[in-house]
Amino acid sequence: MKTYFKTVNRMFRANWARLLIIAVLTMISVSIVGGIGSLGPRLHRINDMLIQSGYTDIWYHKFLADGIERISYIFPTFFILVTSLVVFMTITRLVETERAQIGCYITLGYTRFQVIMKYVLFIWVAVFIGCVAGILLGQFVIYPTLFASIASLLNLPGTGATFPMFGIVVALLTLGFSIIVTVFTVLTTVRERPSRLLRQKHPKYGGKILLERMTPLWRRFAFKYKSSLRNIFRYRIRFFMTVFSMMFSTALVFCGMSLSFALEYTNPYLMDTIRPISSTIVLAAVLLNAMVMYNITNINIEERRREIATLRVLGYRNSEVCGYIFREIFMLTIMGVIIGLPAGYYLMSFVFEFLRFGGMDFVGWYVWVITAVLAFASLALANLLLAPKIHKVDMNGSLKTVE
Amino acid sequence: MSFVRFDNVVKSFKAGGQEVRALDGLTFSIDVGEFVVIAGPSGAGKTTLLNLLGGMDTSTGGTIHVNGCDVHNFTERQLTEYRRCEVGFVFQFYNLMPNLTALENVELAVEICRDPLCPREILDEVGLVDRMNNFPSQLSGGEQQRVSIARSVAKNSKLILCDEPTGALDYLTGKKILKLLHSICKHKGKTVVIVTHNSALKEMADKVITIKNGKVEEVTMNKRPKPIESIEW
Numbered sequence: 069m070k071t072y073f074k075t076v077n078r079m080f081r082a083n084w085a086r087l088l089i090i091a092v093l094t095m096i097s098v099s100i101v102g103g104i105g106s107l108g109p110r111l112h113r114i115n116d117m118l119i120q121s122g123y124t125d126i127w128y129h130k131f132l133a134d135g136i137e138r139i140s141y142i143f144p145t146f147f148i149l150v151t152s153l154v155v156f157m158t159i160t161r162l163v164e165t166e167r168a169q170i171g172c173y174i175t176l177g178y179t180r181f182q183v184i185m186k187y188v189l190f191i192w193v194a195v196f197i198g199c200v201a202g203i204l205l206g207q208f209v210i211y212p213t214l215f216a217s218i219a220s221l222l223n224l225p226g227t228g229a230t231f232p233m234f235g236i237v238v239a240l241l242t243l244g245f246s247i248i249v250t251v252f253t254v255l256t257t258v259r260e261r262p263s264r265l266l267r268q269k270h271p272k273y274g275g276k277i278l279l280e281r282m283t284p285l286w287r288r289f290a291f292k293y294k295s296s297l298r299n300i301f302r303y304r305i306r307f308f309m310t311v312f313s314m315m316f317s318t319a320l321v322f323c324g325m326s327l328s329f330a331l332e333y334t335n336p337y338l339m340d341t342i343r344p345i346s347s348t349i350v351l352a353a354v355l356l357n358a359m360v361m362y363n364i365t366n367i368n369i370e371e372r373r374r375e376i377a378t379l380r381v382l383g384y385r386n387s388e389v390c391g392y393i394f395r396e397i398f399m400l401t402i403m404g405v406i407i408g409l410p411a412g413y414y415l416m417s418f419v420f421e422f423l424r425f426g427g428m429d430f431v432g433w434y435v436w437v438i439t440a441v442l443a444f445a446s447l448a449l450a451n452l453l454l455a456p457k458i459h460k461v462d463m464n465g466s467l468k469t470v471e
Numbered sequence: 472m473s474f475v476r477f478d479n480v481v482k483s484f485k486a487g488g489q490e491v492r493a494l495d496g497l498t499f500s501i502d503v504g505e506f507v508v509i510a511g512p513s514g515a516g517k518t519t520l521l522n523l524l525g526g527m528d529t530s531t532g533g534t535i536h537v538n539g540c541d542v543h544n545f546t547e548r549q550l551t552e553y554r555r556c557e558v559g560f561v562f563q564f565y566n567l568m569p570n571l572t573a574l575e576n577v578e579l580a581v582e583i584c585r586d587p588l589c590p591r592e593i594l595d596e597v598g599l600v601d602r603m604n605n606f607p608s609q610l611s612g613g614e615q616q617r618v619s620i621a622r623s624v625a626k627n628s629k630l631i632l633c634d635e636p637t638g639a640l641d642y643l644t645g646k647k648i649l650k651l652l653h654s655i656c657k658h659k660g661k662t663v664v665i666v667t668h669n670s671a672l673k674e675m676a677d678k679v680i681t682i683k684n685g686k687v688e689e690v691t692m693n694k695r696p697k698p699i700e701s702i703e704w
């Protein structure tokens with residue numbers, strides 16, 4: 069048991085960056101979801117109070133409360149979806165890199181349950197920290213700020229005090245969902261025969277991709293692009309997960325932006341009240357997008373330490389090694405954004421229908437441009453922050469061991 | 472003036488709060504075109520020595536001269552340029568890029584060199600003419616090591632450093648790899664340094680440097696090195 073805790077401890081220490089990313093992502097999602105989610109019910113209650121005390125001209129309050137409530141149903145779904153996707157991706161790739169280790173533990177007599185628990189614990193801690201921080205942030209920062217601005221606009225009576233029911237429910241759902249995802253991911257690996265786990269990490273690593281069969285086209289690619297393209301298309305599941313998470317988070321930015329811009333064309337009353345909410349959504353979506361980029365870059369670097377070390381031994385300069393890693397992420401981002409923008413467009417046309425105000429007619433071309441620019445800016449920032457991590461890869465430590 | 476000269480080189484590591492002296496005042500020299508075996512038991516400091524010589528790490532004390540350069544004074548950036556142009560590395564575990572073919576792996580190294588040799592020709596010379604378009608996962612250990620050797624030769628640097636190049640190979644394959652390295656040394660005029668804990672290999676070297684506890688225990692010159700075929704272990 070003592071060694072078991074040691075291995076758990078070691079995993080936490082080796083992967084604290086991934087843990088932090090998941091925690092922050094969850095925090096962003098839960099805080100925004102909880103903060104906005106508390107608004108709708110609260111406004112309804114105030115509305116009822118006003119009716120009881122004999123107000124007449126309040127139809128508009130009800131309409132507003134309904135609108136805000138709908139926003140708080142639809143956007144959270146997307147945020148939680150992206151968060152779960154990132155959890156799924158992180159755990160899949162963590163398990164993938166630790167395949168041999170898992171095989172080793174099983175041969176040593178650790179039960180499958182123990183192995184699974186190790187990863188469940190990891191995800192649980194990450195998501196739990198994020199949930200608690202998110203509920204607190206939503207309850208004490210986001211909700212009061214939004215409520216204060218709405219209350220002053222509408223001249224509402226009463227304080228904003230409320231129980232963060234919505235945030236707690238969403239946090240529990242996220243927690244449950246993440247753990248289920250983790251159990252299933254680890255289970256598929258644990259079920260494999262230990263001998264197979266030990267034998268080879270990447271059974272299909274090294275091979276031609278479909279693109280290469282188009283020889284004339286392939287020949288035109290510069291040498292370094294070939295290697296990036298192979299890396300990208302080698303693992304289908306990994307590829308789809310990466311592009312999906314980029315696509316979703318980009319689509320979310322697009323939706324937030326569309327909401328903001330469409331508001332400008334609605335009733336000024338509605339516009340002024342919902343503007344702070346839409347700004348909050350945009351901010352959170354952009355942050356989420358940046359976190360996704362950071363996460364993907366980070367995982368890529370961690371998985372490719374050996375290749376990075378090899379390049380450095382060959383005398384590749386820091387900028388050239390970074391290029392090798394970043395080129396690949398850049399291509400993935402291009403794909404994610406190209407799919408994410410139209411995906412955002414279609415998503416948002418449904419959202420507008422659901423919200424019963426606004427519409428895609430009010431969404432100009434600049435929303436497309438701004439979203440794309442923001443996505444690439446996030447990517448650039450993530451790469452800038454992670455470049456030192458590449459420079460720090462230790463040539464000796466990374467090359468002296470067997471795969 | 473020797474091609475490589477180590478003078479009183481010290482390298483210490485801090486491991487778990489205490490200092491480990493991996494190299495403890497090492498002095499030796501190597502001439503151009505020599506086939507050198509660095510032998511010694513595990514933990515003697517051979518890998519540490521090779522890392523310093525190859526510009527993969529910096530020394531704690533002493534001086535290292537290679538081809539007229541003061542390697543011990545190099546900055547991180549200068550070391551990168553040094554690895555780029557002056558040395559070729561061959562590792563125990565090959566360290567090829569898994570997503571590149573044999574040919575592309577050699578091209579990868581050559582792409583950034585000033586005056587490289589033709590990757591195809593070199594792969595032909597190491598006996599891989601038919602396997603150029605295979606990925607490392609499709610090659611045997613011996614073949615992968617050949618690619619790795621081709622990679623270091625194609626860079627056209629004067630110095631080739633090999634850390635336990637046969638450590639992961641079977642007896643016969645290992646012998647073939649050593650023969651290849653030897654012929655590269657003799658026919659291409661490269662200075663080849665091989666690190667091994669197998670003391671039988673001493674007999675094939677022009678010069679043997681025996682390391683023990685971070686110090687040079689003995690330097691011997693073989694007047695008549697034995698061909699690898701006639702050495703058994």
Ligand SMILES: Nc1ncnc2c1ncn2[C@@H]1O[C@H](COP(=O)(O)OP(=O)(O)O)[C@@H](O)[C@H]1O
Nearest residue numbers: 484486491493512513514515516517518519520
């Ligand atoms: N990065 C390091 N940190 C701490 N100690 C090290 C490190 N590298 C090597 N050593 C120590 O230095 C000594 C020599 O190691 P090494 O050069 O790898 O020996 P050899 O290659 O001859 O087997 C050993 O005692 C080893 O534990």
Ligand SMILES: [Mg+2]
Nearest residue numbers: 517518519634
């Ligand atoms: Mg060694």
